[in-house]
Amino acid sequence: xxxxxxxxxxxxxxxxxxxxxxxxxxxxxxxxxxxxxxxxxxxxxxxxxxxxxxxxxxxxxxxxxxxxxxxxxxxxxxxxxxxxxxxxxxxxxxxxxxxxxx
Numbered sequence: 001x002x003x004x005x006x007x008x009x010x011x012x013x014x015x016x017x018x019x020x021x022x023x024x025x026x027x028x029x030x031x032x033x034x035x036x037x038x039x040x041x042x043x044x045x046x047x048x049x050x051x052x053x054x055x056x057x058x059x060x061x062x063x064x065x066x067x068x069x070x071x072x073x074x075x076x077x078x079x080x081x082x083x084x085x086x087x088x089x090x091x092x093x094x095x096x097x098x099x100x101x102x
Contacts, residue, residue: 007048014041028081028091032074039070 014037021034043063050059081091088096 004048004052007044011041011044011048014038014044025093028084028093031093032077032081035077036070036074039066043067043070 018034018037018041021030021037025031043066046059046063046066048059050057050063053059084096085091090096
């Protein structure tokens with residue numbers, strides 16, 4: 001049987017992997033994937049605690065809203081990344097030094 005500790009371990013691994021991807025910041029897509037992994041770790045926590053809470057299903061309902069919000073923010077972030085790539089021909093955050101036109 002899968003226990004709450006197992007869910008927490010998987011969630012911690014997801015969170016640490018996402019955090020490493022954000023800190024290493026090799027390109028914008030990798031940063032976006034890291035943010036998504038951190039969000040998925042939080043959603044996994046909500047669902048796991050909701051599973052073991054017999055009184056209400058608040059964790060699952062809140063996780064559903066978090067998934068919808070994550071999908072919307074990902075769409076906006078990808079649009080921003082595509083526009084930055086069109087202008088600078090790179091998605092490396094270290095090489096993009098100014099975002100304003102002169």
